[in-house]
Amino acid sequence: MERLTFFLSSALVALLAVGAMAQTRPDFSGRWSGEPAPAGDGQRGASGERIGNMGSGWGSSITITQTAERMTVEYAFFARGDMQPPLRFVFALDGSETKNSVMMGRGNQTQTSKTAWEGDKLVITTTQSFDLPGTDQPLTSEVKQTLALESPTSLIIETTRSGVLGGPSSTTRTVYRKL
DSSP states (O other), X not given: OHHHHHHHHHHHHHHXXXXXXXXXXXXXXXXXXXXXXXXXXXXXXXXXXXXXXXXXSSOSEEEEEEOSSEEEEXXXXXXXXXXXXXXXXXXXXXXXXXXXXXXXXXXXXXXXXXXXXXXXXXXXXXXXXXXXXXXXXEEEEEEEEEEEEEETTEEEEEEEEOOGGGOOOEEEEEEXXXX
16 A cells, blocks of 8 residues: 555646656747847858858747747848848647748748757757759758747847858847847
């Protein structure tokens, strides 16, 4: 009887711990506005000139909606006169693969993403295949975005981009404030 009680108690504690972990996952939903990068921030070109900070890759103003199953990120990429809808990316929060397509530049571009929870941070890893112009050599780029709430009104997105043609990767940190 003692063994049964011990087993049931252990099972109950494990279930409560799993339930508590699931409840601690942050909800990134809201309208967010990015803060400008500090003056010295950004990468330097070969001659030392500042070449900018690509930020999160999602623009300076984003809208996130989130359910238990998925997260959607929307932002305006085009100017109002272009009469284009905002770009919209959907990510499955269970780690399964999602594909998002964007009609831009040389046609339809498809990105493949997977998510993973690292504690209270959400990591989105996105790959995109393309052909190197002029040689048609197939290449793949990878972008890893780590989302974390610093506070209920402060969203931090750390973005790491793979190096181009064997070059070094780059990482940027973007701070968004809830509107």
